[in-house]
Amino acid sequence: MRARISENPRAAAHWVEAAALAGIVNAQIAWGQMLVDGHGVTRDPQAGLRWFQLAAAAGSTEAINMVGRCHELGWGVPVAPARAAPYYREAAEAGYGWAQFNLATLLLDGRGIAADRAQALHWYVRAARGGETDAAAKAATMIGRSLELGWERPARPVAALRWYRRGAEGGDYRGQFDYARLLLERSGRVDLAIPWFARCIEAGVPAFCRHVGAALRQAPQPELRRLALRALERATLSGAPADLRVLGGALAEGLGGSLDPEGAAGAFRRAREAEARRMVADSALEASPAPFLPRLSPARRRAQYLLSALRQLFGIPPSRPRPITNKS
Template identity: 40%
Template sequence: MTDFRLRREEVLDGDQLRAMLEESPARAAQAILLAAGEGVVEAQALLGQILLDGQGIAQDQVLALRWFSIAAGHGHLMARNMLGRCHEHGWGAAADASIAAQHYRIAAEAGLDWAMYNLANLLATGRGVVVDHSQALRLYRHAAEVGHAKSMNLLGRYYEDGCHCPQNLPAARECYQRSAEAGDFRGQFSHAAVLAGEGRIDDALGWLRKALAGGNVNFLRVSSESLLGSHHPQIREMAVQYRLRLSRLTAA
């Protein structure tokens, strides 16, 4: 049986912590709670996450926000990013995208790819900040360079549309492929669209199935409509599968 004790001097990575929660969420949550109280920063950040999700412990967004703040104050970059997420979406505090942007910027400037991505999203849409596509593009590019799959897909969109940068279709295709291979369902859908345009229907269908397995409700709703407009019968048939999964998710 796993030893769930956490000590201040231990540095546990995300995989170890997730394994603890998968084996016994309630027992792991108690160990994480104790360790967080003893000052283990990784445990403080994880406590914020499990409180936010209600994983092995009662959901409490206000308390989650408090623990993210404590961990962020100790220099934990993902906790700082999650503070931004809480303020952006109104989890545990009133939604305020301008405060979210401040937290994202701190973590982004320290090199966290997720914070770069989240700040870029605000800059691209003008939520809480002045619209700045040049800065958003720079952040997406930087995050993509360090392996952030979602940023790869959005960088591809900029290249494909020639939006605030010269149009570069080969670069767009490369970004979509990298995003797909890295596991982002939107990147998989984008890559499938490129393959379908090249007549590689079987390959496109394979990536559409992967996107189907990982896609969320909003993605499935929008992408199913897009698939219905395809000139290829097999891809139009895939729209039915997308709608079936959408129905299951919304009924759950």
């Protein structure tokens, strides 16, 4: 189902909702996530939360965790980490790795609940024992950080290096960066660190690549400065004018090994264009009144989606729309 959604979210939307309405719990979670993200459908976090709650009522630990995420991040409800904690704890105690990781992070940061590093480490360890999962890899990275920084006991950098490697090999781009960084600090082997720096840059989100670019920009080794330039290039995927300007400055000063005035000019031009687009979009949003959209009852909306899905299944062309009248 996830493969089909990623191939064509809009085409999959009807089928995912139909499966959710049929009571398939995994489809209810997938449909809730699509509504929260606006992935293939109009974004509706409140509706997404309702689907997570429905799946959670069926006993899904993944759905219970997602209800917690909604409260922590404000998807369909006000931001309230304190309300997220009980959901995370319920799913964590049932053995769900992401809930264990999320609960550990709340305990580490003290968001909504009292900070408790010892308990945070306990839940990170439980998540890391969950096998070959993304949550386990990220938890391994956090255990490495606790050992490097000495949260509850003296720092143990050698043990930290082992946990960072576990997170890196599990695919966590933060673990890849920390493993490369500590490997470089302890051994001075640039050749061993470079592949891991390169992997974390290609896997990381723009905000993380911005951090990597800043960290490697002043490195004495030209190989690392070239990786810094690649990280700054990846950071511009955010579309933010500030990221484009930073890249322009790096190209102008020859961060990649040689001056690139043409590339710098292009980056600065794209920054100006991005700013202009934002100004136009903001002005249009302020000037145009919100359009009137007729509200359909949930039952009628479900019926329309199911009818559309059946038409697709049997190759029936869509009917001509009729005006909606309110007879109440």
